[in-house]
Amino acid sequence: MIPLSIAKKLALLAQGAQLPASGLKHIVIDELISEGIIVARMAGRTKSTLHLPDVNALSNYLYNKWSIGDLPLYVQTHENEDATRGDLIAASNDSKAALRRTFKGFLVNSYTPVSCLLNDIPIVIYPPGGTFQFISDFEHFVPPQDVVIVGVENAENFRLVEKQQHLFADMTVLFVSRYPQQQSGDVMKWLLSLPNRYLHFGDYDLAGINIYLQEYKRHLNDRASFFIPPNIEELIEKHGNRRLYDQQQLNNAAITEDSLKQLISLIHKHKKGLEQEALLI
Secondary structure, three states: OOOHHHHHHHHHHHOOOOEEHHHOOOHHHHHHHHOOOOEEEEOOOOOEEEEOOOHHHHHHHHHHHHOOOOHHHHHHHHHOOOOOHHHHHHHHOOOOOOOOOOOOOEEEEOOOOEEEEEOOEEEEEOOOOOOOEEEOOHHHEEOOOOOEEEEEOOHHHHHOHHHHHHHHOOOOEEEEEOOOHHHHHHHHHHHHOOOOOEEEEOOEOHHHHHHHHHHHHHHHHHHEEEOOOOOHHHHHHHHOEHHHHHOOOOOOOOOOOHHHHHHHHHHHHHOOEEOHHHHHO
16 A cells, blocks of 8 residues: 555656655655656756656556555545545545556567477467567466566567577576566466476666565565676676666665675665666667
């Protein structure tokens, strides 16, 4: 559930307000920024403000991720101390105000043929260049157990998986896209139904780490790990962005992966974040 204080500020942004980034610290805000739904603007040398370029993008996010079809109603109902649990549920899933999803499922990609089953019928995932495969009936889509599922955070990296195959040369992988973002709930339902190892391939900044910890690690536990290339420090030094570091913070979370702890130390050391697309350079 989105906290009332954050929902109120999202409602203000939806009305055209610009708010100080320092007053909007939450995993939901970090995710909205990483998705490009909320945009930061520098206001001076060290301060920044947040604004919302597209109200519809926020509406889609709130409905598909949090089942909030009417943000003002959500705020109003949660402000009401006498609201019943039924009222709160109704505000979070108003069938009259809710946007309708056209498709369920998600995109998959691979640079080598991966034999899977779809409704117990063999299917090969190996899209021709310039295309992807969309899995709609994901509840009955089963890859071999030794295939590593690689969740790709950014669209460009997902589109150009063949340029990154050297990073995964020692494993058989199937790439799944986090975009369109509203499909990410389907990805998680599918991952939870499988025994396969999950490897998160995302941005090397604090927001990207938050996404991994909150959306994937906390559900998949030891089956999930954060992919870090061996030359990550060189990449951060050469292609890192100080603005990403200045505008982000790491939410409190128990981090058990030593490699992820080392990555966080490198980010703080260089005071830079690295966008995933840098691995395509």
